[in-house]
Amino acid sequence: MTPAELEAVRDRLVPDVVADGLRVLFCGINPGLMTAATGHHFARPGNRFWPALHASGFTPRQLHPSEQSELVRHGLGITNVVARASARADELSDEEYREGGRILEEKVLRLRPRWLAVAGVTAYRVAFGDKKAKIGPQTRTIGDTRIWALPNPSGLNALWTTPKLTDVFRAFRLVTGLPDASCAGGPED
Template sequence: MTRSPRFTQAELEAARDRLVPDVVAGGLRVLFCGINPSLMTAATGHHFARPGNRFWPVLHLSGFTPRLLKPSEQRELLSYGLGITNVVARATARADELSAEEYVEGGRLLAEKVTRLRPAWLAVVGVTAYRAAFGERKAQVGPQERMIGDSRVWVLPNPSGLNAHWTAATMAEEFARLREAAQA
C-alpha cells in the first residue's frame, strides 16, 4: 500500500492560496463541491488529500465507485460521471480562514460553473458552506429546493475528520441517497 506523501510544515505553508484544478466535464451525473482545498490538497494537487478526510472511503462505501480510490486517482471519477470542484478556490489550513465575502463570491462563481457544465446534481459537501455561499440559512443535509439552471442541488455532510458527529457509515448512507436519486 502506498503511503501519502509527507510534507514539512513549511512545504504545506508554501501551498497556501494555491489553486487546485477542478476535475470536471460537461454533463456529469454528480459534481461534488468541497468547501475549499486544504493545504495538503494544494501541496499534492489532489482533492480531499488530507489524511483523515473521509471523502474517498465514503464515496466507495456509498456505491459511487466500485473500489476505494486514492486522491491521486481523482481523474478516474470522470469515467463514473463524477467530478470535483470547490466553493472557494484558494487553499487554507482551515475553512474558518475564509471570509463571508469569499463564500458569497464562491457561490456566484459556482453557479456560473454549474450552469456551464450542467451536471444532473451539484452535491455540496458541507451544510455550513452551502448556507454561507447561497444565503440559505436554514438549509439541512439532503436535497434542496434550489436549482441552478437544470441542475438539482443536494447538500452532503462534510467528510472532514473534524466533523465527528457524522460517522463514515452515516455519511455513506446520505451519499447513497444521492447516488440513488442520481440514477433515477
C-alpha cells in the same frame, strides 16, 4: 510533509476535475493544504470523502486521491465553493463564500451536471444565502441542475463518522439513479 511545506502552499489553487454533462459534480468547501500540496482533492489523511464515495456505491473501488481523474468516467467530478487553499474552512470570509457561490453557479450553468452535491452544508448556506438549508435535497436549482447538501467529510468534522457519512452519500446516490458501482467491479476495476 513538514508544516513549513504545507504553509508554503496556502492560497494555491487546485484544478477542478470536471467535464460537460456530469451526473454529479461534488463540491468541497475549499482545498486544504494537503490538497494544495498534492494537487489532489480530499487528499488529507483522515478525510472520509473517498471511503464514503466507494462504500456508498459511487465508485467500483476506493480511489486514492491521486486517481481523481478516474471519476469523470463514472460521470462524477469535483470542484470547490472557494478556490483558494487554507488550513481550515473557518479561515474563509463570508464574502469569499458568497463570491465562490456566484462563480460556482456560473460553472454549473456552463458544465450542466445533473446534480451539484455540496459537501459542507454550512458552506452552502453562506454561499447561496440559504440560512435554513439542511443535509439533503435543496429546493434551489441552478438551471436544470438539482442540488444536494452533504456533510463535510473532513476528519475535523467529528459529528459525522464514516458509516454515517456513507449512509448519507448512499441515500444521495439512490436519488441520482446511479447504479451501485461498488457491486460491479472486480480487482481490475
